Each structure stands twice: as structure tokens, then as C-alpha cells.
Amino acid sequence: MEQQQSRPLDALNAARHKRVIVDLKNGKQFIGELKAxxxxxxxxxxxxxxxxxxxxxxxxxxxxxxxxxxIAINVSEQ
Amino acid sequence: MEQQQSRPLDALNAARHKRVIVDLKNGKQFIGELKAxxxxxxxxxxxxxxxxxxxxxxxxxxxxxxxxxxIAINVSEQ
Amino acid sequence: MEQQQSRPLDALNAARHKRVIVDLKNGKQFIGELKAxxxxxxxxxxxxxxxxxxxxxxxxxxxxxxxxxxIAINVSEQ
Amino acid sequence: MEQQQSRPLDALNAARHKRVIVDLKNGKQFIGELKAxxxxxxxxxxxxxxxxxxxxxxxxxxxxxxxxxxIAINVSEQ
Amino acid sequence: MEQQQSRPLDALNAARHKRVIVDLKNGKQFIGELKAxxxxxxxxxxxxxxxxxxxxxxxxxxxxxxxxxxIAINVSEQ
Amino acid sequence: MEQQQSRPLDALNAARHKRVIVDLKNGKQFIGELKAxxxxxxxxxxxxxxxxxxxxxxxxxxxxxxxxxxIAINVSEQ
Amino acid sequence: MEQQQSRPLDALNAARHKRVIVDLKNGKQFIGELKAxxxxxxxxxxxxxxxxxxxxxxxxxxxxxxxxxxIAINVSEQ
Structure with a gap:
């Protein structure tokens, strides 16, 4: 049933071509425009x-x- | 037989649109409304x-x- | 042949609705009633x-x- | 061809209902009767x-x- | 739907025969021409x-x- | 094509019933006769x-x- | 499309019977003739x-x- 509702990858799809902030396990952070x-x-x-x-x-x-x-991808409008 | 009973994802499904507390392996905690x-x-x-x-x-x-x-998701009403 | 005998998940199934003690890899412990x-x-x-x-x-x-x-789930009657 | 010979799970099967010593990655050891x-x-x-x-x-x-x-399960007769 | 759009491996494919910078989990970095x-x-x-x-x-x-x-592959023209 | 040539498990198969030295990720070493x-x-x-x-x-x-x-299994004749 | 081009395992296949240098996650290095x-x-x-x-x-x-x-296998002629 959870399939009919919003899925996590939908949030990534909506963030295509927008700037996202990515937190990595090693403590580093990448910021850039999500292409794929x-x-x-x-x-x-x-x-x-x-x-x-x-x-x-x-x-x-x-x-x-x-x-x-x-770890995490901040997909809010930056 | 355990399939006919409540499954862990049911608890996440019931927590949709409610605030949850998420504990990560790196010691950090995220709190927010569960969307997906x-x-x-x-x-x-x-x-x-x-x-x-x-x-x-x-x-x-x-x-x-x-x-x-x-690690853990606290799905109690916050 | 080991399939015809008791399987590990059977022990979890028998512990449903009972209190269990869960040891995590990060050294923490959770205690609660096993629902799913x-x-x-x-x-x-x-x-x-x-x-x-x-x-x-x-x-x-x-x-x-x-x-x-x-790591471990103590399914003895608590 | 190795399938026709003894497999590792056969050794666990032979140890059912016997006491085994289990070494974990966190350095702890569990000893008990292997049920499943x-x-x-x-x-x-x-x-x-x-x-x-x-x-x-x-x-x-x-x-x-x-x-x-x-890590390891000692399946010798204890 | 994200399948019809650009995928991450497309970026690697476009970088074939070009120099890329690869960051590893152990802190080391490799630089070389991507062959495969x-x-x-x-x-x-x-x-x-x-x-x-x-x-x-x-x-x-x-x-x-x-x-x-x-961890990361820098596929910009070096 | 590499399938038609020698595969890594062939080396383990050839070492059955011989003593092998096994190096583990935790720095320990086990030595014994490979049974399965x-x-x-x-x-x-x-x-x-x-x-x-x-x-x-x-x-x-x-x-x-x-x-x-x-990590490694030394399958040389010990 | 990347399937029609050279794949990473092709490089290992070409290195069969040659000496390779293997770097492991634990910082150790093995050198030897690649058999399989x-x-x-x-x-x-x-x-x-x-x-x-x-x-x-x-x-x-x-x-x-x-x-x-x-981590890495140096397949250059040693």
C-alpha cells in the first residue's frame, strides 16, 4: 500500500536540476546541481x-x- | 505465518505525515514529518x-x- | 533438511507480544514489547x-x- | 562439484541441540545450545x-x- | 520515470578515455584515464x-x- | 570467458582435507584442515x-x- | 552501451598468469601471479x-x- 503513496525517490526526482546538499559518511559535504x-x-x-x-x-x-x-540529501530549494 | 501479522513497515506506514525521530549510525538525530x-x-x-x-x-x-x-525510528506521536 | 526443523525466525515469532531485549552494534540496548x-x-x-x-x-x-x-535479541520471558 | 561434498551448514546441522561457542565481531562470546x-x-x-x-x-x-x-562458531563437543 | 532521464552511469560513460579523479574511503586518491x-x-x-x-x-x-x-569520481575535464 | 578458466573456488576445492591458514579481518588467524x-x-x-x-x-x-x-586463505601445502 | 566497450573484468582477464599487486583495506599488500x-x-x-x-x-x-x-589491483606488467 505504501507503494501508491509518495516514495523517497520521488523527492530526488523533484530535485533534479536543483542544488542539493549531500552529507557523506566520512563527514564531508558536497553541494551541487542534481543531474542524475x-x-x-x-x-x-x-x-x-x-x-x-x-x-x-x-x-x-x-x-x-x-x-x-x-547519509542525507537536503533537497530543499537552496 | 509471521506475514499475516503486523510487519515492521506497517508501523512506518502508520507514521506517515507524523513527526518521527530518526537515530543515525553516526550519532546524529533527524526529526521531521515522515513523507515517504x-x-x-x-x-x-x-x-x-x-x-x-x-x-x-x-x-x-x-x-x-x-x-x-x-539505527532507529521513533514513531510515537511526538 | 534444516528447513524442516526449527528456524531462527520461529523464535522471534514465539516472542511476539512479549518483552525482548535488543543489543545493538553501537553498544546501546532497547527493551520493549515485540510487535513486528x-x-x-x-x-x-x-x-x-x-x-x-x-x-x-x-x-x-x-x-x-x-x-x-x-547483534542479539534476548527472547526469554522477561 | 563442491556441492556434492560436505557443506559448511552441514556442520551447523550436526551441532543442533549441542552446546556451541559463538565469537562475535564486537569481541563478545555467546555459549549455548544451538536450537536453530x-x-x-x-x-x-x-x-x-x-x-x-x-x-x-x-x-x-x-x-x-x-x-x-x-565471526566463528566452535561446533566441537563442549 | 527517472529512467528516461540521465542516469549516473551516463556520466561515467561520457568520461571514458578522459582523466578522472577517484576518492577512496581510505582517504587515498587515484588519478588516471578511465578505461572501463x-x-x-x-x-x-x-x-x-x-x-x-x-x-x-x-x-x-x-x-x-x-x-x-x-566515494566520489570527479569526471570534469582535467 | 574467464568462466572456462580456473576459478577461485577451484583452489579451495583442491585444498579440501588439507591444512589451510585463514586470516580474519580482526587480525586473528585460524589454522586447520579444510572440511567444507x-x-x-x-x-x-x-x-x-x-x-x-x-x-x-x-x-x-x-x-x-x-x-x-x-581476508585471505593460504592454500599452500602446510 | 558501456557493455559493448571494455569492462573492468577484461583487465583482470588480461592479467592472468602475470604478477599483480593487490592492496587490501587493512593496509596490507599481496603480490603474486594471478591464477583465477x-x-x-x-x-x-x-x-x-x-x-x-x-x-x-x-x-x-x-x-x-x-x-x-x-581496494585496488595493479595489473601493469611488473
Whole structure:
């Protein structure tokens, strides 16, 4: 029955082409425009930058993130 | 036979649109309104905030949480 | 042949509606009435409390526990 | 071809109703009578006790152990 | 529906024969020309070098990287 | 094509009834006669002993080892 | 489409009977002649030696390595 209702991937789909904030298990954070995702929560971000403790560490362009390193994805309008 | 009885996902389904408290493996806690979940226990919370040691760290809006980082979900009426 | 004999999930099934003690990988312990479980050992406990080093830390009401964080479930009559 | 020969689960099957010693990834040890197991190596022990560094820490009655926390099961006659 | 749109592996496919930067869970970094990948995100890099804290540690020639050790792949034109 | 050639499990099969040395992720080592294995690399050793830093810690008789705790199996004639 | 192009396992197949260097998650390194591999990246090396920090620690003969402990395999001609 929960299938007929909203699913978590719907929230990622609605966030396509918007900027999202991704928290990784290693404490790092990536911010970028969500270009693609799959059921493993592998992501591709564009115009990405990597942050640590709120500081921009690196500008990275286009980045593939492996889903199993991800804790949370903030899909609010940034 | 256990299939005919209540299943764990039923408890998540009953908590839809209610505020839940999610404990993660990294010691952080998310609180928000449960909008969506799937069989991997991926969740979407709305009006979410992140806490650590009982302190609100961040207000986050809408957040996708990857299921494999979750320890416990308190689905009691908050 | 081991299928025809008692299986581990049978022990969980027999513990439904009884109080169980759950040890997690992070050293925490949950105690509550077992309401539901599935093949991943996801559990729902009711009237749950969380303990650490034998001390009650929190009363939690109804709680969903993700199976992969569980080490042991004491299903003896409490 | 290895299928026609002895398989690891055969050794667990032969140990049913005997006392086994289970070493967990967190350094703890459970000893008890093996009542049930499955292909995930989930176990149920009866008259179980938990040890640490060779010391009995707790008598536990009937205990369900999740397979992915197990390192080794000593199935020698105890 | 997300299937009809761009998928994460498309970004890897577009990066074939280009230099990519791979961040591993152990803090190491590999840089090399992406020759092959699969759905597990196993990669083969050619003319690879391994870095740590921005320093070249080793020149390695052709290297197979197991997907489950990968955090991020920078697929921007290097 | 690699299927037509030698596969890793062939090496385990050839080591049946011989003494093998098993290195575990927790730094421990088991030595014993390989009686059984399966595709998960679950093993059963007979006349096993457990070592740490080259020292015999325990004589253990017959032991079941869960595959996911294993790093390496030395299948050379001991 | 990436299926029609070179796949990561092709690189392992081309390295059969050649010496490869395998980096493990625990910081150890194995060097030996690649005899066999499978889709889990389980490997068998012959004339293997184990190194740590560039030092030969052990000569080991024939060794089975479980795929999930592997980070990288240097398949360049050694």
C-alpha cells in the first residue's frame, strides 16, 4: 500500500536540476546541481563543491557520488 | 505465518505525515514529518532538523535519508 | 533438511507480544514489547526504553529498529 | 562439484541441540545450545550465557543472534 | 520515470578515455584515464597515479579499483 | 570467458582435507584442515587452532568461520 | 552501451598468469601471479608474498583473497 503513496525517490526526482546538499559518511559535504540518480542513490552533481565543517574545500565541476557513502540529501530549494 | 501479522513497515506506514525521530549510525538525530519511505528504509522527512546530543544543529527543510545509515525510528506521536 | 526443523525466525515469532531485549552494534540496548519483525530482522518494539550500560536513558514509546544494527535479541520471558 | 561434498551448514546441522561457542565481531562470546540456524547464519541459542575475556557476563536464556555479527562458531563437543 | 532521464552511469560513460579523479574511503586518491567501469562502479584506470593529501605517492600504470571502496569520481575535464 | 578458466573456488576445492591458514579481518588467524566451504566462503575447519601474532591462543576442534570475516586463505601445502 | 566497450573484468582477464599487486583495506599488500578471479573479485595468487609498508612480511605460496577486502589491483606488467 505504501507503494501508491509518495516514495523517497520521488523527492530526488523533484530535485533534479536543483542544488542539493549531500552529507557523506566520512563527514564531508558536497553541494551541487542534481543531474542524475539511480536506485542505489548513486548521484551525479554538476558545479559541485566539497565542504568540510562548513568551509569550501574544493570546486569540483561534475562529480559522481557512490550511493553507499551517502547519509542525507537536503533537497530543499537552496 | 509471521506475514499475516503486523510487519515492521506497517508501523512506518502508520507514521506517515507524523513527526518521527530518526537515530543515525553516526550519532546524529533527524526529526521531521515522515513523507515517504521504501523497503530499504530510505526516508524523506519534511520540516526536518538535525540534532546532536539533544541540541538543534540545523534546520533543513526536506531531507532524504539513506536507509543503511539508520539505527532507529521513533514513531510515537511526538 | 534444516528447513524442516526449527528456524531462527520461529523464535522471534514465539516472542511476539512479549518483552525482548535488543543489543545493538553501537553498544546501546532497547527493551520493549515485540510487535513486528521481518526477514531482515527489522523490528518494532512498543513501550520501548533505551539503555546504556544498564541505565535507562530514554523512554521511547513505539520504535522501529533497522535489522542490520542488531547483534542479539534476548527472547526469554522477561 | 563442491556441492556434492560436505557443506559448511552441514556442520551447523550436526551441532543442533549441542552446546556451541559463538565469537562475535564486537569481541563478545555467546555459549549455548544451538536450537536453530538459517542460511544467513542467524542463530538461536538456548541456556545461553555471554562472556567477555573468558568471564561470564550474563546468563541470558534464549537468544537470537544476527548472522552478520558472527565471526566463528566452535561446533566441537563442549 | 527517472529512467528516461540521465542516469549516473551516463556520466561515467561520457568520461571514458578522459582523466578522472577517484576518492577512496581510505582517504587515498587515484588519478588516471578511465578505461572501463561496470554497474558495481568497479573501474579500470590507465596511466594511474595514487595521491595522498595532494602528493603523488606512486605511479601505477593500469589499475583496477573495486567499486565499494569509492566515494566520489570527479569526471570534469582535467 | 574467464568462466572456462580456473576459478577461485577451484583452489579451495583442491585444498579440501588439507591444512589451510585463514586470516580474519580482526587480525586473528585460524589454522586447520579444510572440511567444507560454500560460495560465501563460509568455511569449516577441523583440528583448528586460533593464533594471534603467530602465537597459538586456543585449540578449537571443529570450527565454522563466516565468510565475510575472511581476508585471505593460504592454500599452500602446510 | 558501456557493455559493448571494455569492462573492468577484461583487465583482470588480461592479467592472468602475470604478477599483480593487490592492496587490501587493512593496509596490507599481496603480490603474486594471478591464477583465477570471479565477479566478486575473489582472487587466487600463486607465488604470493605479503607486504606491509613496502617490506616483504611473508612468502605464502598459493593464496585465496576474498574480494570484499580488496581496494585496488595493479595489473601493469611488473
Amino acid at each position: 540518480f539511480d536506485i542505489h542513490i548513486n548521484l551525479v552533481l554538476e558545479d559541485a563543491e566539497q565542504r568540510h565543517d562548513g568551509q569550501t574545500e574544493k570546486k569540483m565541476g561534475k562529480v559522481f557520488l557512490r550511493g553507499d557513502t551517502i | 519511505f521504501d523497503i530499504h528504509i530510505n526516508l524523506v522527512l519534511e520540516d526536518a532538523e538535525q540534532r546532536h546530543d539533544g541540541q538543534t544543529e540545523k534546520k533543513m527543510g526536506k531531507v532524504f535519508l539513506r536507509g543503511d545509515t539508520i | 519483525f521481518d526477514i531482515h530482522i527489522n523490528l518494532v518494539l512498543e513501550d520501548a526504553e533505551q539503555r546504556h550500560d544498564g541505565q535507562t536513558e530514554k523512554k521511547m514509546g513505539k520504535v522501529f529498529l533497522r535489522g542490520d544494527t542488531i | 540456524f538459517d542460511i544467513h547464519i542467524n542463530l538461536v541459542l538456548e541456556d545461553a550465557e555471554q562472556r567477555h575475556d573468558g568471564q561470564t557476563e550474563k546468563k541470558m536464556g534464549k537468544v537470537f543472534l544476527r548472522g552478520d555479527t558472527i | 567501469f561496470d554497474i558495481h562502479i568497479n573501474l579500470v584506470l590507465e596511466d594511474a597515479e595514487q595521491r595522498h593529501d595532494g602528493q603523488t605517492e606512486k605511479k601505477m600504470g593500469k589499475v583496477f579499483l573495486r567499486g565499494d571502496t569509492i | 566451504f560454500d560460495i560465501h566462503i563460509n568455511l569449516v575447519l577441523e583440528d583448528a587452532e586460533q593464533r594471534h601474532d603467530g602465537q597459538t591462543e586456543k585449540k578449537m576442534g571443529k570450527v565454522f568461520l563466516r565468510g565475510d570475516t575472511i | 578471479f570471479d565477479i566478486h573479485i575473489n582472487l587466487v595468487l600463486e607465488d604470493a608474498e605479503q607486504r606491509h609498508d613496502g617490506q616483504t612480511e611473508k612468502k605464502m605460496g598459493k593464496v585465496f583473497l576474498r574480494g570484499d577486502t580488496i
